[in-house]
Amino acid sequence: MLTIKTLLTQLSIHQEATIHGWVKNKRGSKNVIFVTLQDGSCFSPLQVVIDPTQFKENLCKQITVGASLRITGKIVASPGGEQQKELSATHITILGHAPSDYPLQPKRHTLAFMRTIQHLRLRTNTFSAVFRVRHALSYAIHTFFHQKGFLWIHTPIITSVDAEGAGEVFGITSKEKEGNFFGKKVALTVSGQLPGEAAALSLGKIYTFGPTFRAENSNTPRHLAEFWMVEPEIAFYTLKENIALAIDMIKYCLRHALTHCKEEMAFLEKRMMYENKQKGQSTTRPLREHLTAIVSKDFTHITYTDAIALLKEVHTKAPQHFPDGIVPWGEDLQTTHERYLTKHFDGGVVVTNYPKGIKAFYMRQNDDGKSVAAMDILLPDVGEIVGGSQREERLDLLKAAITHMGLDLKELAWYLDTRRFGTVPHSGFGLGFERLVLLVTGMDNIRDVIPFPRTPNHAMC
Ligand code: 4AD
Ligand code: MG
Numbered sequence: 001m002l003t004i005k006t007l008l009t010q011l012s013i014h015q016e017a018t019i020h021g022w023v024k025n026k027r028g029s030k031n032v033i034f035v036t037l038q039d040g041s042c043f044s045p046l047q048v049v050i051d052p053t054q055f056k057e058n059l060c061k062q063i064t065v066g067a068s069l070r071i072t073g074k075i076v077a078s079p080g081g082e083q084q085k086e087l088s089a090t091h092i093t094i095l096g097h098a099p100s101d102y103p104l105q106p107k108r109h110t111l112a113f114m115r116t117i118q119h120l121r122l123r124t125n126t127f128s129a130v131f132r133v134r135h136a137l138s139y140a141i142h143t144f145f146h147q148k149g150f151l152w153i154h155t156p157i158i159t160s161v162d163a164e165g166a167g168e169v170f171g172i173t174s175k176e177k178e179g180n181f182f183g184k185k186v187a188l189t190v191s192g193q194l195p196g197e198a199a200a201l202s203l204g205k206i207y208t209f210g211p212t213f214r215a216e217n218s219n220t221p222r223h224l225a226e227f228w229m230v231e232p233e234i235a236f237y238t239l240k241e242n243i244a245l246a247i248d249m250i251k252y253c254l255r256h257a258l259t260h261c262k263e264e265m266a267f268l269e270k271r272m273m274y275e276n277k278q279k280g281q282s283t284t285r286p287l288r289e290h291l292t293a294i295v296s297k298d299f300t301h302i303t304y305t306d307a308i309a310l311l312k313e314v315h316t317k318a319p320q321h322f323p324d325g326i327v328p329w330g331e332d333l334q335t336t337h338e339r340y341l342t343k344h345f346d347g348g349v350v351v352t353n354y355p356k357g358i359k360a361f362y363m364r365q366n367d368d369g370k371s372v373a374a375m376d377i378l379l380p381d382v383g384e385i386v387g388g389s390q391r392e393e394r395l396d397l398l399k400a401a402i403t404h405m406g407l408d409l410k411e412l413a414w415y416l417d418t419r420r421f422g423t424v425p426h427s428g429f430g431l432g433f434e435r436l437v438l439l440v441t442g443m444d445n446i447r448d449v450i451p452f453p454r455t456p457n458h459a460m461c
Contacts, residue, residue, distance in 0.1 A: 003041035008085060011075055017087060018072040019046065020095070022123060023065050025106045028052075035063060037071070043128060043263045047078060047086040059092060065105055066098030066123075111448055118452050118460050126271060129264040130449055133257055134437050140256035141209060141230055141433075144249055150205040150232060155192030157211065160184055161412065163191040164360050165405050168216045170225075188213035191430060192231050194362070194415055197391060200233035200426055201418045207232040209433075219456050221445040222335075222383060224434060226454040233428035239364075239373045239390040242427035243301075243350055246377055246386050249431070250348070251295045257440045258291060272442035287442040294379065299348035302341070304371070305329065307351050310344075311337055330355045335383055342380040349378045361401040363389040364425075375429070382439045388429020395419040 007017050021039035028034050033050040048071055052060050063069065072091040078084055103117050104124060114121040121127045142152065160182070162169050169187035174180075192208035199206045208231045215225065232245065258265060269287040276284050285293065302310070311326045311333075322336055333341075333351070341349045353366060354374040363372035377386035392398040398419055402409055409416070437449040447453040452461055 004037070004039045004044070004046045005041035007046065007075065007087070008042065008044060008083065011085075013075055013077050013085065015075050016072065017075055018070065018091075019087065020070050021046070021068065023063060023067050023069065023098070024123075026063060026065060033060060033063070035069075037069065038123070038128075040128070043125075043132060043267065044083065047083060048073065048089050049076070049086055050089045050092070054090075055092060059094065062094050062097060063092070064098050064100070064102070066102035067094060068096040068098075069093065070095055111445065115447055115453075122451065125267060127448075129261075129267050129271075130437070130441050130443060131451065132264050133261050133268070133441050134449060136257055136261050137253050137433070137436060137440060138209070140253045141207075141249070143256075144252045145205075145207045145232065148205070150207050151199075151203055153192075153196060153199045153203075153206045153208055154210065155189070155195040155199075155208045157189050158182075158186050159189045159195075160186050161194055161415075162187070162407075163189070163194045163362075165407055166190070166216075166360075168214045170213050170215050190214055191229065193233065193428060193430065194412075196231050196233040196428065197362075197426065198415070198418050200235050200428070201422075201424065204236075205232070205234050217456055221447070222435065222438075224446055224450060224453055224455060225459075227446075227450070228433035230431045230433055231428060233426065235424055235426045237390075237427040238425060239352065239375060239427055242388055242390065242429060243352075243375050243377075246375075246388065246429050246431070247299050247348065247350070250377070250379075250385070250436070253436060254291045254295050254440060258288060258295075268441050268443075275444075290380070290442075291440065294347055297347040299350050299377070300345040301350045301352065303352050304333075304354045307333065307337075307341060311340065314340070314344075330357060332358045338378045338383045342378050342383070347380065351376045351378065356401075359389070361405045361407060362391050362398070364392045365397055365401070373427075377429075379435075379439055382435045384432075385435045385439070386429050386431045388427065390425065390427040393419060393423045393425050395423065 002017055002019055004019055007019060011017055021037035023035055024038050024045050025036040033052055035048045036045040037048055038045040070093040071089050073087040073089040075085050076088045078086040104120055122131060158172060169190060171187045189212055191212055192210060196206060196208050211226055212229045213226050265288055272287050276282060308329055315322050315326050321340055352375045353371040355370060356365060356372045359372050359374050363374050365372055373390035375388050376384050379385050392401060402412055434446050434449050438446055441449060443449050447455060
């Protein structure tokens with residue numbers, strides 16, 4: 001079946017072609033009708049020219065915005081249009097009608113409105129661009145790891161382990177077995193890391209890339225209850241090598257989108273500038289320039305302790321930056337603090353060596369006895385995009401941390417085996433895939449970069 005992409009890029013003027021698609025727009029007069037048709041094969045639509053005198057009047061009336069058509073015609077040169085080619089129709093079949101209550105009539109719609117029609121919003125330019133970029137970024141991630149010799153491991157979605165130990169899990173029950181199908185309590189996974197570690201400690205370099213679930217009641221533009229995470233895990237890696245890998249991967253993805261999604265990126269940049277202008281923020285850097293700046297600059301490395309000291313110093317001189325003040329050493333940085341750091345250093349920031357009390361049990365304890373070999377990567381606009389660490393490979397310290405955090409040693413016996421039998425230093429991280437898509441597309445809300453978002457009180461289809 002011929003697609004619009006093939007027609008536009010490979011066919012020549014005067015050739016005959018049959019294409020299928022949905023009507024995006026229709027305009028014209030008694031003498032000529034112009035229809036823009038899209039089929040999803042590329043970002044650009046195809047313009048079809050119809051001479052109404054050659055068709056039944058009733059058929060022309062049924063060509064409405066949202067309807068689906070099969071059109072045969074001749075490819076002709078487009079006079080003065082944005083494209084070089086258009087199709088002059090000779091045969092038209094209406095495949096599916098779209099009555100006048102079709103919600104995506106050609107006018108500007110708000111993103112909030114489009115969230116109420118998630119099943120249709122993919123037909124708009126904005127969402128077509130966003131999801132093409134999302135695809136390109138998934139492809140870039142797989143390519144990046146494949147080229148480096150990593151294996152993609154599919155870790156379980158149903159699990160009995162709360163890897164982050166934060167208690168933010170969605171439990172699963174089965175009606176048939178009175179909720180006890182597995183003979184124990186299970187939930188949707190919050191992270192593929194722990195089974196990922198077992199795989200890395202056998203296969204060397206692995207990554208997971210799949211859906212993860214968190215029942216945190218965070219109704220923010222950066223949180224989803226179901227999101228996709230990329231989690232590499234590497235045997236023999238130290239924290240330093242882990243950080244270098246994460247930065248390399250982020251930069252690879254940004255470069256990939258800039259090189260391979262030119263049309264989409266140009267559109268998203270224009271969209272973002274329009275939105276910013278509406279909000280009175282016309283001074284922000286154009287999207288592509290912004291991403292190029294992140295790629296070309298070294299990320300700043302700072303320890304958690306130094307970050308707190310820096311924020312305190314700023315707060316003393318300019319308290320207006322932090323209306324809620326600065327957290328004391330030992331507490332997690334707040335979004336305002338993270339944002340400030342990326343602005344202050346004008347680019348990516350890696351914060352290391354967090355207090356052990358605010359991080360998960362599996363992180364490697366530092367010699368100071370207070371902090372762990374953790375790292376978070378913060379990026380402008382999106383804040384925390386990566387969380388990772390060197391893992392605790394010493395059995396006794398790991399057991400102590402598990403017990404201290406109130407987790408069940410027996411439930412984690414299989415995990416402890418990886419430390420009992422040939423333990424080695426190893427590291428890994430998790431990148432929130434939607435936060436990467438947010439950054440690259442310049443969208444504001446995480447609900448607009450996953451096709452069907454799940455958030456508190458929202459789970460359409
Ligand atoms: O920092 P987190 O919780 O780390 C882990 O889950 C580790 N097990 C990862 C690892 O070391 N293998 O989550 C990792 C990233 C965050 O930095 C953030 O980008 C994203 O996942 N994330 C979310 N994204 C969207 N919605 C949420 N509710 C998210 N929670 C975390
Ligand atoms: Mg985190």
